[in-house]
Amino acid sequence: xxxxxxxxxxxxxxxxxxxxxxxxxxxxxxxxxxxxxxxxxxxxxxxxxxxxxxxxxxxxxxxxxxxxxxxxxxxxxxxxxxxxxxxxxxxxxxxxxxxxxxxxxxxxxxxxxxxxxxxxxxxxxxxxxxxxxxxxxxxxxxxxx
Numbered sequence: 001x002x003x004x005x006x007x008x009x010x011x012x013x014x015x016x017x018x019x020x021x022x023x024x025x026x027x028x029x030x031x032x033x034x035x036x037x038x039x040x041x042x043x044x045x046x047x048x049x050x051x052x053x054x055x056x057x058x059x060x061x062x063x064x065x066x067x068x069x070x071x072x073x074x075x076x077x078x079x080x081x082x083x084x085x086x087x088x089x090x091x092x093x094x095x096x097x098x099x100x101x102x103x104x105x106x107x108x109x110x111x112x113x114x115x116x117x118x119x120x121x122x123x124x125x126x127x128x129x130x131x132x133x134x135x136x137x138x139x140x141x142x143x144x145x
Contacts, residue, residue: 001078005080007035007036008085008123009054010068010084011062011087011089013105019106020103034057035054035057047085056099059094061091065085065086067083068084068085
């Protein structure tokens with residue numbers, strides 16, 4: 001079976017990362033990074049696809065800083081390759097009510113109070129990896145206006 005290509009956004013603000021609570025299957029009511037598969041129907045470039053996904057999910061512009069990592073996982077017998085990008089956003093999120101229940105920025109300390117079961121897909125592990133790699137004084141990815 002051919003894997004799906006998926007994008008995700010690690011939207012950062014200082015030492016925090018934005019998460020959304022999913023409203024749609026799969027992984028309903030779980031925390032995840034904004035992103036998805038649909039924008040590859042419009043854009044071949046993953047950077048443009050992730051920006052479009054963030055705009056669709058949160059109604060804000062995603063300013064891509066860099067490619068962070070990729071992950072591979074199988075969900076509901078469908079293999080997926082996920083391209084994770086880091087960056088900031090312009091404006092205040094206004095979530096798409098068909099996609100997102102709520103959103104919040106979390107810190108490494110907040111993550112320590114959560115469990116892997118709270119997260120969709122492999123996003124808990126990606127987030128742990130991200131927090132383990134950032135300087136404790138923070139990363140300069142401010143929300144710009």
